[in-house]
Amino acid sequence: MNLVSTSSENTIQPYRNPGLNKIYNLLFCDNVDLYKSETQSADYPWSILLSDSPDPKALMAVAADGSLESRQKMLAYNRLLAKGFPINSRVLLGVIIEVGLADGLDVLAAFHDGTCRYINHSENVLIWDTQTEQSNQLVSQLFADSIGVVSRIGPWDKERTTFPGQGMVKLTFLVSDGLYFGQGPFSVLQNDAMGGPVINSGIQLMSYLIDQTNQQ
Template identity: 30%
Template sequence: MFKKLFAAFSAKSKTRADAPYGTEDLNTVHKMLFADDVGQLFGEAPDARVVQAIAQDPNEESRVRLLAAQWLRASGHVPAAAEVLGVVIEVPLDGSMDTLAAYADGRVRYINQTGRTAVFEGAPADVAAQAKALVASAIPAFIKASRQKPVYAPGAGQLRFTFLSQDGNRVTDGFFSDIVRDELAKPVLEQGQRLLDLVVRQGNAQ
């Protein structure tokens, strides 16, 4: 599926990374995928021990665990573990972008370049299983990824992986031809393609 998207690239992009879509609502949804903006989620003066427990609870939603870890780091505490709990794949297309987010708990979020969105809360089973496979495939690539937060969305002919970790998000991006030759990034792309195929198939079945 991603291979089909790359065939449509034609122009360079200087779209801001935090606002790749044409509406505020979609940009808000997009921003939430990265689970790095805590806001007032834990109140004004939370107990660090409680937040630490949330961060390490495998039964808690992955994005909530990531937000808990983000609060711990921002407050001078070190999360007890640095698990990779999600992957966001961004592919620019026709002046917009396809964004696919998968989480370790099997949840999936998808924003189509047309603005349509899809949400999977750990079901169907094949979508959830593939989401988990995608996150697992990202662990080796995460280790070598950059900690630098990008200013712009990926440009024409490129794609970006953002690995969501309790140790902080990391990024790998580049041209498609480079990604497929990268022994760490290529498995992430392949697993992402499989997940996107399942997500699109579900949408067509509705």
């Protein structure tokens, strides 16, 4: 069962900038208090997602709502899991690739709805909410490669682990029935039959996003 943190102080802090640490932790959709501090809206679906005692049926409706953002749906699933409600489906909603470098942490997050976030080791952030045909193709490829991993491993049954150290890479998969992840030396996982395609697809997506931003 994926555990949802209920303390705003229980966050992982890989960056010097507190604002980037918040963006980083929001990617994982597992800290309700962070979303409460970030979102002031009382409209649907936030009225359900941020409720102190959300109705499970309402959460299931949010999770199944195809019009919503992937992170909203993942937050709904995580709140259900935290309440002990089993999720029988296995829907991949997000892929997060973290690479530990000598001078910081690179993080690429891609979501099923085509949105992406990239935080680099120099503490710059790229927010991608404008989808293009090519970005959608690159995200779709990353998800196709990631599903191959998710289908062969199981969900993590403890709280989320910290970010990888220098020379390491961590692959996190946000799935409806829990958080899945794998971690190891970058040089090893890049040549791994399961992890390699995910890393290489992530590199292609990251390069495209950076190029598009530099052209603006």
